[in-house]
Amino acid sequence: MTERKEELAANLARVKERIASACAAAGRDREEVTLLVVTKTYPASDVRILHELGVRQVAENRDQDAAPKAAECSDLSLSWHFVGQLQTNKVRSVVSYADVVQSVDRVKLVTALSSAAGRAGREIGCLIQVALDAESGERGARGGVAPDGIGELADAVAGAPGLRLDGLMTVAPLSGPFAGRQRAAFDRLMEFSSRLRGNHPAANMVSAGMSADLEDAIAAGATHVRVGTAVLGVRAGLG
Numbered sequence: 001m002t003e004r005k006e007e008l009a010a011n012l013a014r015v016k017e018r019i020a021s022a023c024a025a026a027g028r029d030r031e032e033v034t035l036l037v038v039t040k041t042y043p044a045s046d047v048r049i050l051h052e053l054g055v056r057q058v059a060e061n062r063d064q065d066a067a068p069k070a071a072e073c074s075d076l077s078l079s080w081h082f083v084g085q086l087q088t089n090k091v092r093s094v095v096s097y098a099d100v101v102q103s104v105d106r107v108k109l110v111t112a113l114s115s116a117a118g119r120a121g122r123e124i125g126c127l128i129q130v131a132l133d134a135e136s137g138e139r140g141a142r143g144g145v146a147p148d149g150i151g152e153l154a155d156a157v158a159g160a161p162g163l164r165l166d167g168l169m170t171v172a173p174l175s176g177p178f179a180g181r182q183r184a185a186f187d188r189l190m191e192f193s194s195r196l197r198g199n200h201p202a203a204n205m206v207s208a209g210m211s212a213d214l215e216d217a218i219a220a221g222a223t224h225v226r227v228g229t230a231v232l233g234v235r236a237g238l239g
C-alpha cells in the first residue's frame with residue numbers, strides 16, 4: 001500500500017468506528033447510516049484510492065472542481081452527490097455527473113434541474129437544504145431555504161419531471177439560536193423530516209452531520225453523514 005492509501009484506510013476505519021459507536025449508542029442499526037465522503041479540494045487520485053477502499057458515495061461542493069474529477073473517475077462505479085450552493089448556469093454540468101443534488105433551496109433551481117435532467121435523460125435525486133437559522137422567506141448564508149419554505153419546494157420537486165424528492169439536508173448553523181447546539185439543530189431537522197414524510201413518504205433521506213458532529217446527527221436520526229476532513233485531512237485554503 002502507498003503511504004496515502006494507508007493514511008486514508010486508517011482514517012476511514014476510524015470514521016466507520018465512530019459511526020458504529022454512534023449507532024450503538026442510539027440503538028440504531030449500523031445499516032441505517034450511509035457514509036458520504038466529501039472529496040472537495042482533494043484530487044481524483046484520492047477518489048480512486050477511496051474507491052479501492054470500498055467507498056461508493058462521494059460528495060463535492062463546487063462544479064468547477066467536481067466536473068473534471070468525476071470525468072477522471074468515470075470508469076469507477078461511484079455515486080456523486082452535489083452538496084454546495086448551486087448557480088443555475090452550472091446546473092447542466094452538475095446534472096451530467098451527479099446522482100443526487102443535496103442543496104436544492106429555491107424553485108428557480110428546481111426548474112433548471114428538471115429541464116437539464118430531461119435533456120440529459122437522467123433522473124436526479126433531490127434533497128431540500130434547510131437553513132435552520134434563516135428567517136421566513138429568506139435563504140441561509142451558506143444556502144438552504146428557511147424552514148417555512150420546505151413544503152412549497154418539496155411539492156415543486158415532487159411535481160418536476162426528471163427529479164425525485166429524496167429528503168432533507170442541513171448544515172448545522174454557525175449563528176442564530178442553534179449556534180453551537182448541533183444536537184438541537186439536528187433534532188429540529190428530524191421534525192421537519194417527519195412532517196415532510198407525511199406528504200411524501202418516500203422522501204426519507206436525512207443528510208446531516210460532518211466530521212465534527214456526526215455523532216449528534218446519528219443520535220438525532222440522520223440517514224446520511226457527509227465526512228470530509230476526518231477521512232482526507234484538513235483542507236488547505238477554501239472549501
Ligand SMILES: *Cc1c(COP(=O)(O)O)cnc(C)c1O
Nearest residue numbers: 038061083210211226227228229
Ligand atoms: C465540506 C462539507 C462537508 C464536510 O465537512 P468536514 O468538516 O470536512 O467533514 C459536509 N457538508 C458540506 C455541505 C460541505 O460543504
